[in-house]
Amino acid sequence: xxxxxxxxxxxxxxxxxxxxxxxxxxxxxxxxxxxxxxxxxxxxxxxxxxxxxxxxxxxxxxxxxxxxxxxxxxxxxxxxxxxxxxxxxxxxxxxxxxxxxxxxxxxxxxxxxxxxxxxxxxxxxxxxxxxxxxxxxxxxxxxxxxxxxxxxxxxxxxxxxxxxxxxxxxxxxxxxxxxxxxxxxxxxxxxxxxxxxxxxxxxxxxxxxxxxxxxxxxxxxxxxxxxxxxxxxxxxxxxxxxxxxxxxxxxxxxxxxxxxxxxxxxxxxxxxxxxxxxxxxxxxxxxxxxxxxxxxxxxxxxxxxxxxxxxxxxxxxxxxxxxxxxxxxxxxxxxxxxxxxxxxxxxxxxxxxxxxxxxxxxxxxxxxxxxxxxxxxxxxxxxxx
Amino acid sequence: xxxxxxxxxxxxxxxxxxxxxxxxxxxxxxxxxxxxxxxxxxxxxxxxxxxxxxxxxxxxxxxxxxxxxxxxxxxxxxxxxxxxxxxxxxxxxxxxxxxxxxxxxxxxxxxxxxxxxxxxxxxxxxxxxxxxxxxxxxxxxxxxxxxxxxxxxxxxxxxxxxxxxxxxxxxxxxxxxxxxxxxxxxxxxxxxxxxxxxxxxxxxxxxxxxxxxxxxxxxxxxxxxxxxxxxxxxxxxxxxxxxxxxxxxxxxxxxxxxxxxxxxxxxxxxxxxxxxxxxxxxxxxxxxxxxxxxxxxxxxxxxxxxxxxxxxxxxxxxxxxxxxxxxxxxxxxxxxxxxxxxxxxxxxxxxxxxxxxxxxxxxxxxxxxxxxxxxxxxxxxxxxx
Numbered sequence: 001x002x003x004x005x006x007x008x009x010x011x012x013x014x015x016x017x018x019x020x021x022x023x024x025x026x027x028x029x030x031x032x033x034x035x036x037x038x039x040x041x042x043x044x045x046x047x048x049x050x051x052x053x054x055x056x057x058x059x060x061x062x063x064x065x066x067x068x069x070x071x072x073x074x075x076x077x078x079x080x081x082x083x084x085x086x087x088x089x090x091x092x093x094x095x096x097x098x099x100x101x102x103x104x105x106x107x108x109x110x111x112x113x114x115x116x117x118x119x120x121x122x123x124x125x126x127x128x129x130x131x132x133x134x135x136x137x138x139x140x141x142x143x144x145x146x147x148x149x150x151x152x153x154x155x156x157x158x159x160x161x162x163x164x165x166x167x168x169x170x171x172x173x174x175x176x177x178x179x180x181x182x183x184x185x186x187x188x189x190x191x192x193x194x195x196x197x198x199x200x201x202x203x204x205x206x207x208x209x210x211x212x213x214x215x216x217x218x219x220x221x222x223x224x225x226x227x228x229x230x231x232x233x234x235x236x237x238x239x240x241x242x243x244x245x246x247x248x249x250x251x252x253x254x255x256x257x258x259x260x261x262x263x264x265x266x267x268x269x270x271x272x273x274x275x276x277x278x279x280x281x282x283x284x285x286x287x288x289x290x291x292x293x294x295x296x297x298x299x300x301x302x303x304x305x306x307x308x309x310x311x312x313x314x315x316x317x318x319x320x321x322x323x324x325x326x327x328x329x330x331x332x333x334x335x336x337x338x339x340x341x342x343x344x345x346x347x348x349x350x351x352x353x354x355x356x357x358x359x360x361x362x363x364x365x366x367x368x369x370x371x372x373x374x375x376x377x378x379x380x381x382x383x384x385x
Numbered sequence: 386x387x388x389x390x391x392x393x394x395x396x397x398x399x400x401x402x403x404x405x406x407x408x409x410x411x412x413x414x415x416x417x418x419x420x421x422x423x424x425x426x427x428x429x430x431x432x433x434x435x436x437x438x439x440x441x442x443x444x445x446x447x448x449x450x451x452x453x454x455x456x457x458x459x460x461x462x463x464x465x466x467x468x469x470x471x472x473x474x475x476x477x478x479x480x481x482x483x484x485x486x487x488x489x490x491x492x493x494x495x496x497x498x499x500x501x502x503x504x505x506x507x508x509x510x511x512x513x514x515x516x517x518x519x520x521x522x523x524x525x526x527x528x529x530x531x532x533x534x535x536x537x538x539x540x541x542x543x544x545x546x547x548x549x550x551x552x553x554x555x556x557x558x559x560x561x562x563x564x565x566x567x568x569x570x571x572x573x574x575x576x577x578x579x580x581x582x583x584x585x586x587x588x589x590x591x592x593x594x595x596x597x598x599x600x601x602x603x604x605x606x607x608x609x610x611x612x613x614x615x616x617x618x619x620x621x622x623x624x625x626x627x628x629x630x631x632x633x634x635x636x637x638x639x640x641x642x643x644x645x646x647x648x649x650x651x652x653x654x655x656x657x658x659x660x661x662x663x664x665x666x667x668x669x670x671x672x673x674x675x676x677x678x679x680x681x682x683x684x685x686x687x688x689x690x691x692x693x694x695x696x697x698x699x700x701x702x703x704x705x706x707x708x709x710x711x712x713x714x715x716x717x718x719x720x721x722x723x724x725x726x727x728x729x730x731x732x733x734x735x736x737x738x739x740x741x742x743x744x745x746x747x748x749x750x751x752x753x754x755x756x757x758x759x760x761x762x763x764x765x766x767x768x769x770x
Contacts, residue, residue, distance in 0.1 A: 001629070003401060003403065004400065005396065005397065005398050005399070007394075007395075007397070008393070008394075009392075009393075010392075011391070011392040012389075014390070014391070014641075014642065015387070015388025016388060207622040207625070208626075209609070209610070210603060210626065210630050210633055213598075213602025213603070214599055214602055216598075217597075217599055217601070218595060221595055224594070225594070237386060237592040240386040240592070240642075241386065241592070241593075245595050257629070
């Protein structure tokens with residue numbers, strides 16, 4: 001097991017009717033900005049519940065944080081917070097709204113142009129406004145971690161940042177708030193959580209026995225509940241487990257003390273930036289091909305994955321690995337997510353374009369062994385055609 | 386899944402040479418009290434490393450926190466802290482030292498007689514001194530939770546307390562510090578962690594899919610590494626996994642959103658108080674018998690445990706449950722921990738005495754269904770003869 005540091009001070013308030021506890025989590029004197037994405041929280045009553053829970057506090061709203069939140073949009077929220085001297089942020093939405101809120105929290109007190117936050121990967125963050133979240137979309141895990149991704153519209157650069165100062169103080173998670181989500185978003189959430197786990201698990205054996213068992217347990221749970229989450233949207237147990245699994249997939253726990261990959265995400269980000277494909281769909285395109293191309297490096301863990309997650313015990317090593325990759329692809333397809341570039345009307349020209357973007361962003365040594373250079377990325381993308 | 390709140394702000398610093406990070410975790414101006422148990426930290430060099438890491442800070446030492454730390458001893462530490470105006474506590478040891486340090490942290494600023502902390506189960510704690518830990522003995526999980534148990538020598542009352550104010554700020558965990566522990570303490574740690582997990586897992590099915598998988602993964606890991614931890618004391622991977630598993634067993638995660646039992650602990654505490662049997666040994670005595678007596682209430686989870694932890698698939702339901710209980714008992718015995726009252730020279734008179742103590746302490750409705758009354762406790766103890 002590698003040495004590690006683990007710290008996660010976010011308070012989780014989980015369950016039906018958990019929104020009623022908002023009042024006790026925010027100072028009575030707070031001047032609050034509620035940050036929102038589209039109009040779903042307004043239409044399904046969640047926003048009304050939130051504002052009711054906030055009682056007499058001064059509350060402003062900021063609407064329109066887009067999927068893959070943009071620097072340009074978020075800087076409007078920063079201006080509003082500064083102008084109105086607001087001092088507490090409340091994200092109501094999914095990963096994009098929460099990521100955006102983290103950026104706003106850090107940007108408001110930032111000295112200088114906040115783009116520096118993104119250029120430094122978050123290292124230049126020295127303080128942030130306090131904030132909480134009301135999660136409505138299980139997927140990214142942003143509700144219980146200290147990272148985010150922001151896109152600059154002008155250049156389509158999609159940049160991650162991370163800082164100890166941008167953990168949510170609390171996250172309220174009510175599974176019933178997911179009942180009215182479009183099936184597409186639920187399917188995306190299932191795949192997003194799945195790939196968050198594999199990025200921290202499908203590397204090489206490193207002796208993290210609990211980490212491996214936890215990762216396998218989360219993957220098995222997703223395999224079991226993924227299709228059910230689509231078939232029976234109002235099944236509380238299924239949605240509750242999906243919500244909690246997606247949080248545990250990326251709250252730092254399963255990645256502590258073990259190697260991590262993240263090449264699927266890096267390549268996927270370029271696909272989203274260039275072609276506006278949903279984040280989770282880009283992961284479903286890249287992962288199966290990456291596992292195929294990197295099968296030698298990942299051999300030990302792929303065999304463990306085959307046995308413990310998919311219960312594959314027949315055939316020689318390579319046959320079992322092939323089956324595990326095929327099962328992974330089939331699982332993504334089973335929740336309605338296509339896994340080939342061609343399914344998104346993309347061909348070889350997209351391979352060239354993505355490789356060029358990876359080059360431009362200096363992403364020439366990806367993966368747990370830093371050996372996914374541009375040639376390997378090209379092979380992965382070709383295998384995904 | 387039940388509704389839950391989860392919060393755990395303790396920072397974990399894990400790995401070989403992690404003690405060097407102590408300096409960055411404690412204010413430079415702190416006046417520190419180091420709290421210790423026996424002399425092992427002094428003899429094996431850990432104390433020297435700790436004091437070296439603390440540099441120029443003012444440092445006092447308090448020695449002699451006993452296993453099952455006593456109110457009487459801890460109040461001496463409270464007096465020292467008050468007299469010398471110390472403002473940061475550092476526990477160096479295992480669960481008893483850490484539990485004791487939590488009590489001291491809460492008792493120093495407490496208004497009135499600190500026994501009130503224990504009488505209220507910790508509810509009367511409104512503030513506590515900041516403290517950290519250097520863990521030397523993997524077992525109780527106290528390094529990453531907010532609970533403790535303190536015994537009043539005069540009456541042999543063993544009382545638990547819990548409060549949001551007594552999470553360690555940090556815990557430094559260096560697996561190599563466990564190399565020189567006596568085998569008896571390692572074996573106790575394995576069993577203690579195992580039973581912490583079963584108390585939160587072997588209840589009734591409640592739809593906590595990730596919680597179940599995590600619990601099963603931790604149990605499987607203990608089964609795999611328990612004997613190895615004794616056979617090869619200097620195997621880093623084994624000791625590292627034991628240390629991290631014991632922490633994860635009781636940091637609140639696997640118990641969030643699911644029913645909990647804790648009857649084994651409550652009955653075991655009385656055995657320790659009356660006969661001075663090591664805490665873990667009392668758990669090894671009680672658990673197998675409790676599972677036998679409560680098998681109807683726990684049927685669903687016992688079958689799941691049999692299949693997922695022990696891979697028992699042959700025989701009818703009752704046969705599989707019998708095998709799972711037998712495997713549990715055999716596992717405890719395999720690390721050298723006897724599981725019968727008779728092995729500790731106790732007979733029927735001990736059953737009467739423990740039941741009388743349970744009665745005296747009002748522990749007449751234990752377990753996840755609150756149906757372990759004094760008669761059931763008596764049956765459990767009789768089954769353990």
